[in-house]
Each structure stands twice: as C-alpha cells, then as structure tokens.
Amino acid sequence: MTTIPRVKLGSQGLEVSAQGLGCMGMSAFYGPPKPEPDMIKLIHHAINSGITFLDTSDIYGPKLNEILIGKALKGGMRDKVELATKFGVKLDGIREVCGDPAYVRACCEASLQRLEVDCIDLYYQHRIDTRLPIEITMGELKKLVEEGKIKYIGLSEASASTIRRAHAVHPLTAIQLEWSLWTRDVEEEIVPTCRELGIGIVAYSPLGRGFLSSGPKMMDKLEEGDFRKFLPRFQAENLEHNKILFERVNEIATKKGCTPSQLALAWVHHQGNDVVPIPGTTKIQNLEQNIGALSVKLTPEEMAELESIASADSVKGDRYGSGLTTYVNSETPPLSSWKA
Structure with missing residues (x-):
C-alpha cells in the first residue's frame, strides 16, 4: 500500500497530506448530490489511507458539502484532518463575487456551524471580488486568524499582483489554482510569485475535470445537470481537437504501466513538494487509483515529453464560459482608489 507523504504547505506552518481530496463532486456541479452514507464512507476511507487534506466550499451544494463533511468528521475524525473551505461566491438569485468584510465574517461563522468545528484550518477566498481592493478583504481574514476562527489564509484564482x-x-x-496537463497558464507568473513569497500551491482539477482520466468518452457518462457539458473545452468542435492530447497521454501511460489519470496526476506531483493536487472523486476505486499516482516516478525525459504534447496550442476552448471570465487570475483595484 502506498504511504502518503506529508508536506509543508506554504511557510506558515501548515502540514498536509501530499495529495488532498476535492469534495465538490459529492454534492454539486457534477450531477445530483451523491448518497450521503456512501460519501461519508469514501471520506473515512481517504482519511484512513492517509489522505487528510479535505477541500470544500460554502458554494458546493450550496452548503450541502460542508454539512456532509461535518457529519463525516464526527467521532474523533476532526483531529486527523486538515480542513479547507472557501467563501466569496454568492448564489442568492444572481451569482456574484463578494469580499466585503461583513460578508467574510458572516460566511466564516456559517461555515463553522455547518462543519461543526471550532476552527477552519485553511480558509480561502474562493473567487476574487474585482470591485474591492484585496487589502479590505484580507484585513477581515487577518482578524479571524487573530480570533482563532481560522488558522491559515488562502486565495483562489488571484493574479500575481493581487497575491x-x-x-x-x-x-x-496557499493559492488554489487550476493546474494540469491541459491548463498550464499559471506557470508563467503565478507559480513563480508563490515560490518567491513562500506560498503553497494547491492544484484543483489536476485531471482536467476528468478528461485526462477517460478522454471524450467521459461525455457519455455525465449526469443531468453536470456543468462540464457547458464548458467550452467539452463542446464538440473543441473536444475533437482535445482528444489528441488524451490519446498521447494514454499512449505514454500504457508504456509506463499506469493509467492515464495516474500519469497526469504524477506530472502535477512532479512540479515540486510545494504543490498539492486535490483530485476529486465519488468512488473508492478512483480514490485508490489516485493514491497510486504517488508511486509513479517520471524521468526528466518523460516530463519533457509530456510537456511537449501539452503545450499551449494542444488544448482548444477557454476554461470557463464567457460569463465567468472574472473567475480566472483576478485583479483588484488599488487601495488608494478606495473610499470606505
């Protein structure tokens, strides 16, 4: 059985399992919520296997995923995990991003209640409020640290200057960002900024939202309401082009004696000890397969080969639809422009 290494995430003292568990798909966005007893069993299996870094958000469900994790952590499990959740995306009627201090505090209090914990280990701003200087939001998060409600602060999808x-x-x-063989734009500016400042990197969708596991045939299995059906990269005209990347990854994986998802995940692990991928799953067999990626060792030549087939022009389609462009690497106005 693979032993899951522990790594330091960032330079502030947080230690996590080298691979985390993204819990979103259990409750949201990838079809209807999955049966609660099965998901609790999966979470317990992950923790007992050494995957102790759990990732959720108040938007997953909305709220259902935090409640699920709260139930899963009863009975002595809380002390075994590093718990990360997020705030920042309002879903009341219209979807908007908010970093207002009163909203930050209200979200934190509500997440603590749903998770049934006294303190959140890592609290992220899920998306950046582009109308508000980041200093205003961070001021409130700093107060929550001082009050012992959260231990560590993270941002997700922030630009280098906002970071x-x-x-x-x-x-x-930590900075959470999308990083995989089919999303590599973060390597240019954001990853170097994190490394310069000693900030850990948490890679979400390291399997390309499932595409790097099974390629275009995944589309046949998507349930009603799965938001991947609407993403540009999964539309027919782009899918045909993107299939080439999957086929090449699959060829290398076959030679290597592992699955394409293990190869894709191993590539993320090989980016450095400061990078912790958080693949999500709702099946124990997939969790086991993801753990197996930690045993896949890639040579510099294999890394170079993978990077050559996963260049910028090897993927067609934006990460999100046109209405969600502020979801990516967001900038905030300068503090000098702010009038409270």
Whole structure:
C-alpha cells in the first residue's frame, strides 16, 4: 500500500497530506448530490489511507458539502484532518463575487456551524471580488486568524499582483489554482510569485475535470445537470481537437504501466513538494487509483515529453464560459482608489 507523504504547505506552518481530496463532486456541479452514507464512507476511507487534506466550499451544494463533511468528521475524525473551505461566491438569485468584510465574517461563522468545528484550518477566498481592493478583504481574514476562527489564509484564482498585495497584509499559506496537463497558464507568473513569497500551491482539477482520466468518452457518462457539458473545452468542435492530447497521454501511460489519470496526476506531483493536487472523486476505486499516482516516478525525459504534447496550442476552448471570465487570475483595484 502506498504511504502518503506529508508536506509543508506554504511557510506558515501548515502540514498536509501530499495529495488532498476535492469534495465538490459529492454534492454539486457534477450531477445530483451523491448518497450521503456512501460519501461519508469514501471520506473515512481517504482519511484512513492517509489522505487528510479535505477541500470544500460554502458554494458546493450550496452548503450541502460542508454539512456532509461535518457529519463525516464526527467521532474523533476532526483531529486527523486538515480542513479547507472557501467563501466569496454568492448564489442568492444572481451569482456574484463578494469580499466585503461583513460578508467574510458572516460566511466564516456559517461555515463553522455547518462543519461543526471550532476552527477552519485553511480558509480561502474562493473567487476574487474585482470591485474591492484585496487589502479590505484580507484585513477581515487577518482578524479571524487573530480570533482563532481560522488558522491559515488562502486565495483562489488571484493574479500575481493581487497575491503580493494580499500577502503584505497577512502571510498567505496557499493559492488554489487550476493546474494540469491541459491548463498550464499559471506557470508563467503565478507559480513563480508563490515560490518567491513562500506560498503553497494547491492544484484543483489536476485531471482536467476528468478528461485526462477517460478522454471524450467521459461525455457519455455525465449526469443531468453536470456543468462540464457547458464548458467550452467539452463542446464538440473543441473536444475533437482535445482528444489528441488524451490519446498521447494514454499512449505514454500504457508504456509506463499506469493509467492515464495516474500519469497526469504524477506530472502535477512532479512540479515540486510545494504543490498539492486535490483530485476529486465519488468512488473508492478512483480514490485508490489516485493514491497510486504517488508511486509513479517520471524521468526528466518523460516530463519533457509530456510537456511537449501539452503545450499551449494542444488544448482548444477557454476554461470557463464567457460569463465567468472574472473567475480566472483576478485583479483588484488599488487601495488608494478606495473610499470606505
């Protein structure tokens, strides 16, 4: 059985399992919520296997996923995990991103109640409020740390300059970003910024939302309401082009004696000890397969080969639809422009 290494995430003291568990798909966005007893069993299996870094958000469900995790952590499990959740996306009527201090505090209090915990280990701003200087949001998060409600602060999908400005208010522990063989734009500016500042990197969708596991045939299995059906990369005209990347990954995996998802996940693990991928799953067999990726060792030549087939032009389609462009690497206005 693979032993899951422990790694330091960022330079502020948080230690997590080298691979985490993204819990979103259990309750949201990938079809209807999955049966609660099965998901609790899966979470327990992950923890007992050494996958102790759990990732959720108040938007998953909405709220259902935090409640699920709260139930799963009863009976002595809380002390075994590093619990990450997020705030920042309002879903009341219209979807909007909010970083207002009163909203930050209200979200944190509500998440603590749903999770039934006294303290959140890592609290992220899920998406960046592009109307508000990041310093305003960070000021409130800093207060929550001082009050013992959260231990560490993270941002998700922030630009390099927003990361710098946030880090100057209170040290950031992690930046969550999409990083995989089919999403590599973060390597240019954001990853180097995190490394310069000693901030850990948490890679979500390291399997390309499932595409790097099974390729275009995954589309046949998607349930009603699965939001991947609407993403540009999964539309027919782009899918045909993107299939080439999957086929090449699959060829290398076959030679290597592992699955394409293990190869894709191993590639993310090989980016460095400061990178913790959080693949999501709702099946124990897939969880086991993801753990197996930790045993896949890639040579510099294999890394180079994978990177050559996963260049910028090997993937067609944006990550999100046109209405969600502010979801990616977001910038905030300068503090000097702010009138409270």
